[in-house]
Amino acid sequence: MRWTLKPKPETHKIQHLMDVLHVDEIVATLLLQRGIETFEDAKNFFRPSIEHIHNPFLMKDMDVAVARIANAIANGENILVYGDYDVDGTTSVALVSSYLKTIYPNIATYIPDRYEEGYGVSFQGIDYASDNDISLIITLDCGIKAVDKVAYATEKGIDIIICDHHRPGSELPKAVAVLDPKRDDCTYPYDELCGCGVGFKLIQALASKRGQTIADLFPYLDLVATAIAADIVPLTGENRTLAYFGLQVINSAPRAGIKAIIHQLKKQELTITDVVFIIAPRINAAGRMSHGLHAVELLTETNFEVAKQYAADIEEFNSERRSLDQEITQEAFQQIEKLGEQERFTTVVYNEHWHKGVIGIVASRLIETYYRPTLVFTKSGDKLAASARSIKGFDVYDALEQCKEHLIQFGGHKYAAGLTLEEKNYQAFKDAFEEVVKNTIDKKLLTPEILVDKEITLQEITPKFYRIIKQFAPFGPQNMSPIFMSTQLQDTGWAKCVGSDEAHIKLTAVQRKSPRIDGIGFNLGDKLSKIKNKKPFDAVYSIDENTWNGETKLQLRLRDIR
Structure with a gap:
């Protein structure tokens, strides 16, 4: 790994934040590295507010999209909600279809078959709409490059509203409305939304016309947070606000399908990392191993007992996906070496x-x-x-x-x-x-790079310091969990390799006269020789908690040792 220490922010800016926020130099530095320079910035960062969610009508074509949907409802048209087969696509379809069904019954959903149709809008999907007397398709997480497919739909008398977040090509499809914050001519204040985020803006706009507020849409934010986590979009601005409140929904009042996934894992409080590694792969497994509609069924089911059965089916898809993934990875290694x-x-x-x-x-x-x-x-x-x-x-x-x-x-x-x-x-x-x-x-x-926020001493790692760091969550791109570096550490003599194949390293570190602190380094077992016999070493790490036998202690989550 290349260790790259982030540049130190300007001294006067550090001092300003220390004064107005009453924080130490480390916390002020971490905040400045995340673009937080004022008391107001910090307040918005640590206490996200639903007021930070932008007016959806700032998005290009939103007024046209809302008018076309209102027209379809008034005329009794059939509407098809169409999305891709990954987490972002299936959560988007679940979100928009379930909201529309609260105001109108003629709503169908469609996820393309990964194997028969491939990614995005398909001719087959448009034929399905035509055969079922559907005159309006809303695409989610796809469609921005579907110039020929939109033209085909138009020939068949079908209108399309595109909701996407991918980069447009040189030509936009001639759809009724194209909602994509990455459009060159779109001045929406935040352009890093995921597909489900764009879908949420659409239902926010529809809801506002019906006198509903953001508070009425809170039950949908578990889907939005799941998509934000899975699609690895920046956790800044509006994404951070949506993820922050969406995590609260996941942990307090999730929809039946997400509750069913959590139920089989017996996990308590979920973080955004848990959503990435626990919820998202299971939702994804449906589209990978069978069909993405299984995920939509799970995410729109309101009966918890039925949802538990869907979740059990999806767990089987996930197990099958894991074993295939291991098998193919080994074959790929052999091919590269051969x-x-x-x-x-x-x-x-x-x-x-x-x-x-x-x-x-x-x-x-x-x-x-x-x-x-x-x-x-x-x-x-x-x-x-x-x-x-x-x-x-x-x-x-x-x-x-x-x-x-x-x-x-x-x-x-x-x-x-x-x-x-x-x-x-x-x-x-x-x-x-x-x-x-x-x-x-x-x-x-x-050569893989690890970006280090700041060099600190072990002495500076206190429960109070960790409580502040925890408030930087939810973590993700452009707001990663802080990475620290400490030099001239020594193991107390207890270092050992752990895990079934001894791939990981466990140690207890001290630095001069600092208190001892435990450390765990996953896949760093080969570094044991570097720290044996109290040889001094440097480490990069994040800080987390470890609970063992009912006792919770801070520990170093080691990323690299040298």
Whole structure:
């Protein structure tokens, strides 16, 4: 790992925050690193308010979308709520469809089949709408590049309202309304919403026309928080406010489906990290292993007993997903080593039998080992489909853009994308992608970086300090859990490897005359020799709590040792 210490903010700004907030220099520094410079900024950060949620009509085309939906309801039209098969898409469909059903009965839902139709709006989905006398489709978390699909729907007399958060292409689809804060001509104050966030803005706008307030929409925020966590969007601004209140709903009054997932795990208070690693993979597993509509059924079910059965089914999908993911990852490792491709600038692997539902997860696993922009391909009908994942600081979407002559289609974000191509173009694309990355990537990005907020001493880690750090949550991109560095530490002699394969390290550290503090380092078992026999070492870590035998103590969550 590269350890990069963040620059120290200006001294006068640190002093100002120390004075107005009555905090120490460490806390003032952490706040400034997160863009918090005034008392008002800090108040908004530590005490998010529902008042911080923007007026939805500031979004381009929102008035048109609301008018078209009102018209559809007035005329008794059938409305189809259409979303992608991942967490963001299925939560969006659950959110918008369940809200619309509170005011109007003629609502249907549609999730494309990952294998038959692929990502986004499909011709098959539009045919379904046409066959079922549906004259309005609301797309969620997809549609911003569906120029040809929207034209096809228009030919069939079907209007489309697009709600998306992906980057538009050079041409916008000719839909009735296009809600996307990333549109160049959209002046909405916050453009990092996830798809479900855009869906929430739509129901907020619809609700306001009916005299409802944000308070009436609180029961939907568990879905929004789940999507924000799963889609790895920045936890700043409006996302942070929505996630903050959504977590409260998850922990106090979740919908039956989310309650059923939590119930089988017997987990108490959930953090945003728990949502990422516990709730999201289970919702995702439905679309990966079977069909995304299972997730929508779970998330819209109001009977807890029925929801428990749906959650049990989804748990089975998740178990199957885990074993497939491990199996395919091993096969990918073997392929890379057999071809001798460990030294390339990219990782690109293909097997026609790999399960399309887990190739994105496998791509992430390969990055953990090789730390390169990564593509995992499989056969999809008569084409090849791939999931792309990137490393910090490198825009894989831009790299794909430079190879687009080899592709049928692609879409996504800076760090995650999907694409399809003809099998005959696979090798040419693989070579072109390697060449683009080789020529454009800053070579230092190929070594994982850990950004350190501040160097502190162990003496400064107190229960009061930790209580303040906890209030920085919910954590996520652009507001990560603070990472600290301490130097010249020593183990007290108790360090050992733990875990079934001894992959982890457990130690008790001191620094000069500081109190002892325990530390746990996952997957750092190979560092044991560096700290044995009281050899001095430096460490980077976050701080958390560990409860053992009824006693709760602070501990270092070690990220790296040297």
